[in-house]
Amino acid sequence: MNSINDNNFDQNYFEDTYFEKRVWITSAKTANQLYIFTRLYIGENDEMGKKTFSDLLTAISESETIPKTMAFWNNAVKACVEGSPLLEIITQIEKLGVKILVAGHALNKLNLKSSLRTGKTANHFDLIEAINQSNKVLNF
Incomplete structure (x- = not known):
């Protein structure tokens, strides 16, 4: 093993290790909850409804408590594909650490299966x- 004084010491070792931990390890608590999304908006299908959906996802990502699972069904699968x-x-x-389920049937019907970029086909x-x-199950 290299020490700090060795000429072969990798200066990026600590920086890379810190970055990996910062990205993948969270201090958030997980609640045994399922959030089901079936559309790309909350409330009305207008700019405010779409912005509310986006803001909710941002709030989830910044929350001290996160759901165990989020499911994207029907048109909401479009949120998990390339270009979204x-x-x-x-x-x-x-x-x-949130398990993301994405409806395979909807992906197939919308011809988006090959465009899935996050989550697990379900x-x-x-x-x-x-x-x-x-x-607790919450349907949005």
């Missing part, structure tokens, strides 16, 4: 299992 303006924040939520059995294992 919400992709970065959902990926960040997944890195915090079916209705996966959703039922997540519902049964959760203390």
